[in-house]
Amino acid sequence: MAAQANVADTIKQLNAARNLALADPALYPQVVPGLLRIVGADAILELRRWGADFFAETFASPVLAQEHKQSLGLQVLDTLKAFLERPNEDTAVIKSVVQTAASIYPFIFRQTVTNPQDPSPWQKMAAIKSSILRRMHNAPPGIHICSVKFIQRVVQVQTPGLIADPRRPEQNEVSLALVPRDHPVMSPSTLEAEALGLLDRLLGVLQDNSTDALLVTATLNSLGSLVKSRPSVANKIISTVLNYNPFKLATTTPVSPTHKVMIRSMTRTTTAFLLNIIKKNPNHPLAGRIQQCIERLRHMLIEVFDESSRKRAAPAEPTDGLSEAKRQRLSAQVPQPSSPTSQIPPLPQGPISLAQLFTLTSDQGLRNFDVNVIPSNVVLSIVAPLLKSIDKAKMDAAINAVQVRYLSLAARPVTASSAAQAVTGTGPAQTDEDEDYEPGMESTDQITNNLDQAPPENDRAPVSLGPFNLPPPPPLTAEQTAEYSKGAVNRVFGTLSAMDQSAPSKTHKPGFNRLAAASHDRDAWITIVTRLATRAPAGLDDSKLKSESSSLSKGRFSLNDAVRDSLYLYVVDDFRKRIDVGISWLNEEWYNDRIQKQQNEGAEYIPEHYEKWMLKILDGIVPFLDAKDKLLIRFLSEIPSINQDVLKRVVRLAKDPERVQLAVQALHYLILLRPPAREMALDALEDLYRNYDESRPLVTKIMPKFRPEAFQKLQEAVAA
Numbered sequence: 042m043a044a045q046a047n048v049a050d051t052i053k054q055l056n057a058a059r060n061l062a063l064a065d066p067a068l069y070p071q072v073v074p075g076l077l078r079i080v081g082a083d084a085i086l087e088l089r090r091w092g093a094d095f096f097a098e099t100f101a102s103p104v105l106a107q108e109h110k111q112s113l114g115l116q117v118l119d120t121l122k123a124f125l126e127r128p129n130e131d132t133a134v135i136k137s138v139v140q141t142a143a144s145i146y147p148f149i150f151r152q153t154v155t156n157p158q159d160p161s162p163w164q165k166m167a168a169i170k171s172s173i174l175r176r177m178h179n180a181p182p183g184i185h186i187c188s189v190k191f192i193q194r195v196v197q198v199q200t201p202g203l204i205a206d207p208r209r210p211e212q213n214e215v216s217l218a219l220v221p222r223d224h225p226v227m228s229p230s231t232l233e234a235e236a237l238g239l240l241d242r243l244l245g246v247l248q249d250n251s252t253d254a255l256l257v258t259a260t261l262n263s264l265g266s267l268v269k270s271r272p273s274v275a276n277k278i279i280s281t282v283l284n285y286n287p288f289k290l291a292t293t294t295p296v297s298p299t300h301k302v303m304i305r306s307m308t309r310t311t312t313a314f315l316l317n318i319i320k321k322n323p324n325h326p327l328a329g330r331i332q333q334c335i336e337r338l339r340h341m342l343i344e345v346f347d348e349s350s351r352k353r354a355a356p357a358e359p360t361d362g363l364s365e366a367k368r369q370r371l372s373a374q375v376p377q378p379s380s381p382t383s384q385i386p387p388l389p390q391g392p393i394s395l396a397q398l399f400t401l402t403s404d405q406g407l408r409n410f411d412v413n414v415i416p417s418n419v420v421l422s423i424v425a426p427l428l429k430s431i432d433k434a435k436m437d438a439a440i441n442a443v444q445v446r447y448l449s450l451a452a453r454p455v456t457a458s459s460a461a462q463a464v465t466g467t468g469p470a471q472t473d474e475d476e477d478y479e480p481g482m483e484s485t486d487q488i489t490n491n492l493d494q495a496p497p498e499n500d501r502a503p504v505s506l507g508p509f510n511l512p513p514p515p516p517l518t519a520e521q522t523a524e525y526s527k528g529a530v531n532r533v534f535g536t537l538s539a540m541d542q543s544a545p546s547k548t549h550k551p552g553f554n555r556l557a558a559a560s561h562d563r564d565a566w567i568t569i570v571t572r573l574a575t576r577a578p579a580g581l582d583d584s585k586l587k588s589e590s591s592s593l594s595k596g597r598f599s600l601n602d603a604v605r606d607s608l609y610l611y612v613v614d615d616f617r618k619r620i621d622v623g624i625s626w627l628n629e630e631w632y633n634d635r636i637q638k639q640q641n642e643g644a645e646y647i648p649e650h651y652e653k654w655m656l657k658i659l660d661g662i663v664p665f666l667d668a669k670d671k672l673l674i675r676f677l678s679e680i681p682s683i684n685q686d687v688l689k690r691v692v693r694l695a696k697d698p699e700r701v702q703l704a705v706q707a708l709h710y711l712i713l714l715r716p717p718a719r720e721m722a723l724d725a726l727e728d729l730y731r732n733y734d735e736s737r738p739l740v741t742k743i744m745p746k747f748r749p750e751a752f753q754k755l756q757e758a759v760a761a
Contacts, residue, residue, distance in 0.1 A: 066104045082123030093137035100144035114145035118165040125172040139187040143194045147215035160226045186259040192239050193263035199236035247285040254303035258310045283334050385442045537566045571626045574604035575633040613661035624679045631681040668699045683718045688725040695733040705739040
């Protein structure tokens with residue numbers, strides 16, 4: 042008992058160390074060397090199992106750095122070798138050791154290539170490899186499958202791969218291409234021959250048409266990465282898979298349910314293997330054969346498992362009684378069918394529903410079928426042919442049966458409960474809840490007396506109920522209105538931000554006349570948001586314009602101003618990708634300002650928003666423009682109006698010597714392609730020439746073409 046308690050405490054401490062390493066992968070180089078002394082080959086079975094599982098998990102971890110795996114792999118080689126050399130070692134320990142060996146094999150290979158003066162790691166790895174290959178075929182299925190993965194890793198490492206960068210060998214894939222021809226420890230030809238032999242051993246499972254579904258599936262899954270990364274052996278692998286027959290079990294033994302599962306698994310794995318090759322490389326030289334093989338496997342799978350297409354066996358006796366054609370030969374009488382009326386079940390006792398009245402079948406499936414699930418157009422299309430095909434005798438019998446049922450129901454006394462059920466269409470069935478129900482504190486006798494004392498139905502006065510209306514909700518306060526409005530604005534921009542990753546619309550955009558909600562894409566949302574900001578207050582009269590200006594001055598919440606603030610932050614936050622949103626918004630603002638002036642010519646105050654937000658966006662993006670950035674030229678070319686304030690900000694760019702050329706190019710563009718702003722741009726060029734020395738060589742190439750006399754006077758003034 043004491044020993045078991047000590048083992049439990051030790052495993053508890055080991056799990057704590059493992060959790061620390063999982064939380065911080067940088068601790069693995071400290072944890073693994075300390076555990077080697079505890080979980081070595083001389084430890085008890087529980088500790089050996091824990092250690093082998095921990096090593097397999099560690100070297101398969103994607104978060105552990107490659108250099109740490111290489112250094113730790115050198116440290117665990119002796120322990121792995123000792124595990125394999127231990128007689129009658131536990132199966133779980135051997136399985137984890139094989140997985141660990143498959144993970145560290147490339148790192149030991151790279152270590153030996155880069156450090157040929159120390160051959161001991163490669164010798165230990167060779168001993169581990171020989172032990173695994175020697176016990177592979179006689180091992181349990183778990184170890185056998187792990188050995189298949191180990192062989193795949195050996196073949197991948199010992200065959201030549203692609204060298205991405207010869208100058209950085211440490212970053213290239215581990216393959217035979219890294220081994221120099223004159224390596225003192227490794228011989229490239231010997232390693233490649235060994236790899237090809239192991240590949241043949243791996244392909245032997247498919248060449249022999251093995252019926253072991255686990256082994257075949259593991260082999261096919263391991264061959265997929267070899268086809269992808271090793272073109273030198275890819276065609277050989279694909280040809281072997283094309284010749285593999287997963288239906289050997291179906292032809293040699295009676296197909297049992299277990300065999301069906303195995304055949305289906307092997308066939309689908311083979312099909313998935315071939316489909317992945319076609320998807321990765323549709324122009325593969327063997328694409329035609331691969332496609333034919335896939336179709337063949339699918340058809341054979343249908344033939345083996347689809348029994349519905351096979352012919353049924355002949356019945357042992359006539360299915361519908363004795364045939365009229367055989368009456369004389371068999372000297373027998375054909376039994377007459379029973380009367381249709383005798384097949385109609387009687388009505389149950391008690392109250393019944395309208396559905397039960399017309400239900401003439403005893404088939405429970407037909408009774409529970411809901412006809413409402415059939416579309417009305419389908420019902421109309423099938424009712425007429427069905428009525429034509431019904432036997433007249435059966436139809437008359439059904440009508441008579443319903444008539445008899447109706448007359449018998451009419452003769453029954455009607456009670457209050459049965460009348461209520463008849464009105465609602467419910468049946469007489471009662472649930473346990475109905476039986477347990479007690480109506481308040483009144484007994485059955487009291488309820489009966491109350492019903493007897495009630496006035497006759499004819500004497501009762503009609504009760505008229507007026508319309509029912511819900512009470513109106515309480516009015517919102519100003520703070521609640523502002524809060525809910527801000528939430529709505531945030532949700533709108535959250536949707537717009539989520540659409541930024543979608544592809545831009547390539548359809549034609551009809552300008553200001555486009556429909557904002559024509560489609561649920563990014564362009565539609567941009568149109569909605571910009572028009573919500575610009576056109577929300579449109580059409581107000583003079584008094585409302587005055588009240589709006591006064592409310593703005595008092596700092597009250599305004600929905601369109603909140604949308605404008607959010608639009609500004611949205612554009613400036615990533616202006617290189619969202620400059621189109623800013624330009625579209627400014628065009629809407631300019632258009633709205635013009636419309637407001639036309640509709641409110643006599644108003645004392647008409648708020649204008651275009652210039653304010655245009656300058657604000659320009660101030661937000663100018664500090665982040667590069668010297669070769671063309672975004673400023675695009676912005677100036679697409680906004681609807683330019684004034685002196687815009688050009689002053691462009692001239693200020695020349696304060697940074699690196700952005701002088703950007704300022705001159707932007708002004709030159711305006712001079713050439715925006716005639717309304719030409720004179721202002723020429724004035725800005727003169728300002729540049731007068732105040733910034735770095736701009737004079739560039740301005741000298743432009744000004745003489747447009748203002749030769751003014752430029753000559755400017756040169757004389759600057760020289761003086």
